[in-house]
Amino acid sequence: MPSTLAIRASARAQVCLGCFLAITLTATSGCGSREPEFGAVKGRVTVGDKPLARGRILFLPVGPSTGATVSAVIRDGEYSIPLSERLVVGESRIEVDGAPDLGFELDDEEAFAKRGGAPMPPNPIPKEFNRKSILRAPVKPGENILNVAIP
Numbered sequence: 170m171p172s173t174l175a176i177r178a179s180a181r182a183q184v185c186l187g188c189f190l191a192i193t194l195t196a197t198s199g200c201g202s203r204e205p206e207f208g209a210v211k212g213r214v215t216v217g218d219k220p221l222a223r224g225r226i227l228f229l230p231v232g233p234s235t236g237a238t239v240s241a242v243i244r245d246g247e248y249s250i251p252l253s254e255r256l257v258v259g260e261s262r263i264e265v266d267g268a269p270d271l272g273f274e275l276d277d278e279e280a281f282a283k284r285g286g287a288p289m290p291p292n293p294i295p296k297e298f299n300r301k302s303i304l305r306a307p308v309k310p311g312e313n314i315l316n317v318a319i320p
Contacts, residue, residue, distance in 0.1 A: 205236060206258040208308040211249040212315040214265055216293060220246020223268040224294070226317070228308065234259025256308055263304040265317060267293040294319060 236257030273280035
């Protein structure tokens with residue numbers, strides 16, 4: 170006949186195992202939470218009436234939507250963010266940066282060094298459309314077209 174201590178230890182181990190399994194199943198079931206929906210966005214960016222030659226567009230989710238900032242390169246006024254970039258559905262604040270035309274790519278360190286420390290040209294995009302952007306747009310599930318016209 171097992172001792173009372175052994176029975177208590179065995180019962181306690183079963184209770185702990187049961188609690189562990191219940192917590193694990195609850196945590197892995199998601200408790201009603203689900204993966205956010207994502208959208209793809211493409212469009213044109215113009216400054217005045219001309220396409221922005223080079224730059225970057227950023228989508229920063231705001232409001233109840235939470236997710237990572239997603240960006241795309243702008244070339245000849247065109248940009249595209251595919252679904253694989255995981256842009257969260259909901260409202261986003263949009264920032265646009267113009268890349269100066271230096272005659273070489275910004276990541277060309279050798280060409281950049283040859284400039285001899287000359288200051289960078291100013292960003293051609295007004296602050297209310299870049300770091301202090303007032304632009305907002307909804308991102309819907311699936312494909313979205315969003316053209317940005319900067320005066």
